[in-house]
Amino acid sequence: MPHDPDPPPAKKFKPGSVFFRLEKNKPGMLLPRKGNNNVTTPIDVQRKRLPIYQAKPQLVYQLRQLNNAIVIGETGSGKTTQIPQYLYECGTGRQGIIAITQPRRVAAISLAGRVAEERRTQLGKLVGYTVRFEDVTSSETKLKFMTDGMLLREAIGDPLLLRYTVVVLDEAHERTVHTDVLFGVVKTAQRRRREINKVPLKVIVMSATMDVDLFSEYFNKSPVLYLEGRQHPIQIYYTKQPQPDYLQGALVSVFQIHQEAPPSHDILVFMTGQEEIEALARTCRDIAKHLPDGCGPMVVIPLYASLPPAQQLRVFHPAPKGHRKVILATNIAETSVTISGIKYVIDTGMVKAKRFNPDSGLEVLAVQRVSKAQAWQRAGRAGREDSGFCYPSLCFTKCVGSEHVLFIPEAVRAAVEQLELLGAVEKKEEQVLLTSLGKKMANFPLEPRYAKTILLSPDYSCCEEILSIVSLLSVDSVLYNPPARRDEVHAARRKFTSSEGDHMTLLSIYRAFKKVSGNKEWCRENFVNSRNMSLVKEVQAQLREICLKLNMKLESCGADTGKVRRCLAHGMFINTAELQPDGTYLALDTHQTVAIHPSSVLFQSKPAYVIFNELLHTSRCYMRDLCLVDPDWLLDTASEYFVRKLHLTKS
DNA sequence: GAGCACTGC
Structure with a gap:
């Protein structure tokens, strides 16, 4: 699957168009654009042809002086690959490392590769990258591409980020909890370093969209530098009223365009999930069969993550001559898959996403409105080679304004509560402090409860087993379940099935x-995904390294799997469910009624107490990945907590 | 007897 190494596309801001939002009195400048790029030209010529090259002297002059700057640049402007090099070339930040953060692993890896190539150096020397479970840097590395989560992790051990002289926060418009927290981290580090006379920290925020007032405000009203790129203009066609039925709206738009536009103009429709996509695909094909004369045929192609790779590749094949290609996709087409030739984007304005539910304290998978940044991102998928059109079902103003949500207070409070229960933090005079256990836990690139479970495992002489289980749960599923071969899968899996639950299986x-x-x-005979299984081995090896560094005893409990379950119960006690007289389960922490997911090996049985890995809220609230436990173990390890919880249950 | 958007540490 080809990945898009470029940052997400921005829009061509045409004066007078709906996208134009550059106020006259706003601080900033418009830097010129020029040039054309060609893959066959030598690499340094390519660099000089990038639009940003024309602006290099001004840009360098500004960036050298400023402690904070916001850079807005469109896709193809070259800001992500060039700005770090410009800084390095002019000697800014030579005392330390220039870090460039990315929200996605593939982006960090491919950008580092590109920049290493441009500097004619081996990856891992001057230019390197760091992502989870992979560190391609050395003592020579000065330009370091990394995921924002990775920098956040480093900040736990070094809040002043002293290794770095410049931090470039790229793709700032793609707001996540990681980027939001990083904003706070770099701002604090910058201030603290100034206070104690350390080498200053330069912070550059880069974004593809113009909604940067908040960023600028947050970083002491820092100047905004505008770069032009090569994106083609996109015309936005708003509906007068937001469509109440977004599927109906999308359907109408598809056939309206189909009747009016030349057949070579492909359409991309953004939808929420597999079921919805397949249903609309059927409807479109049906309608297309009964169209009036003069209306050409259409090829409808679904695209979502769980489609087999061969079927995903269909989106790249051109439609037969005279046919219109209509692609119905999830948000996989926003960033992960780039399709050329899209002239029209129809955006239902909806997405299926995990959302934090403050009432239950749980993350719930649900259909919801897209954020503004996401709507822009989707619109930008039209017009990558030529001008394009976008038909949003919702007005952009109706989208969730992510710019107002810097932190989700409930989610943070819930996270801190969990950490407190795990003993990773303690509250002292209104402050939340990391305990020594918390500091140990922070060594592991894992969810806190997994880190805690690993740290507990030597007490149960089963560190090896726990490392295996945590590794198995940390990668994509190692089980391969083709629906068409269900009986075979079932038969093959039976010999591994454990009555003790999914972890043991x-x-x-x-x-x-x-x-x-x-x-x-x-692997093939047993429906095991060999690639993911090999990854498990690598991950386990790395976790084992961390254990050795912490002087932990790496023992195996052999056949005595009760020890493993005791350890899991101790580490994951927050996720306990109790069988009720009516046959349902009650999650003890949140007092939610939950059920065993049919994919669990315990689906047919009704154990009195289980711990589970996650809750999935769909038609019901399901527990996934279960382990049978003894209630006495739970009371032994977290008695105060359980006495309180069980008491609440009974009353 | 159900179903899985996508990332990231």
């Missing part, structure tokens, strides 16, 4: 996998 599959040394044929 996964462990026995992993043990069998190691026994045959990862034999591919064995």
Whole structure:
């Protein structure tokens, strides 16, 4: 699957168009654009042809002076690859490292590769990258591309970020909890370093959209530098009223365009999920069969993550001559997959996403409105090679204004509460402080409860097993479940199924996998995803390294799997569910009624107490990945908590 | 007897 190494596209801001939002009195400047790029030209010529090159002297002059700057640049302006190099070339920040953060791993890796190529150096020397479970840097590295989560992790150990002289926060419009927290971290580090006379920290925020007032405000009203890129203009057609039925709206738009536009103009429709996409695909194909003369045929292609790769590739094949290609996609087409030739984007304005529900304290998977940044991102998928059109079902103003949400207070409070329960933090005079256990936990690039469970495992002489289980749960599923071969899958899996639950079943599959040394044929016969399984081995090796560094005892409990379950119960006690007289389960922490997910090996049985990995709120609230536990273990390890919870249950 | 948007540490 080709990935888009470029930052997300921005829009061509035409004066007078709906996208134009450059106020006259706003601080900032418009930097010139010029040039054309061609992959066959030498790399330094390519660099000089980038639009940003024309602005280099001004840009360098500004960036050298400023402690904070906001850079707005469109896709193809070259800001992400060039600005770090310009800073390096002019000697800014030579005392330390220039960090460039990205929201996605692939972006960090491919950008580092590109910049290393431009500097004619081997990746990992002057230019490197750091993402989870992969660190391609050395003592020579001065330009470091990394995921924002990775920088955040480093900030735990070094809040002043002293290794760095410049931090470039790229893709700032793609707001996540990570980027939001990073904003606070770099601002504090900058101020603290000034106060104690350390080397100053330069912070550059880069964004593809013009909604940067908040960024500028947050960083002491820092100047905004505008770069022009090569994006083609996109015309936005608003509906007069927001469509109440977004699917109906999308359907009408598809056929309206189909009747009016030349057949070579492809359409991309953004929708929320598999079921919805397949249903609309059927409807479109039906209607297309009964169109009046003069209306050409259409090819409807679904695109979502769980489609097999071969079917995903269909979106790249050109439609037969005279046919219009209509792609119905999830947000996979926003950033992960770039399709050329899209002239029209129809945006339902909706997305399926995890949302924090403050009432239950849980994350719920639900259909919701897209953020403004997301709507812009979607519109930008039209007009990548030529001018394009976008038909949003919702006015942009109706989108969720992500710019107002710097932190989600409830989510932060819930997270702190969890950390408190795990003993990772304690509150002292209104302050939340990391305990020594919390500091140990921070060594692991894992969710806190997994880190805690690993740290507990030597007490149960089962560190090896816990490392295996945590690794298995940290990668994409190692189980391959083709629906068409359900009976075969069931038969093959039966020999590994453990009555103790899903964790133990996964462990026995992993043990069998190691026994045959990862034999591919064995994987195929047993419906095991060999790539993900190999990844489990790598992850486990890295986690083992961290354990050794912490002087932990790496023992195996062999066949005594009760020890493993005790350890899991101790580490994951917050996720306990209790069987009720009516046959349902009650999640003890949140007092929610929950059920065993049908994919669990415990689906047919009704154990009195289980711990679970996650809750999935769909038609019901399901527990996934369960482990059978003994209530006495729970009372032993967190008695105060359980006495309180069980008391609440009974009353 | 159900179903899985996408990232990230």
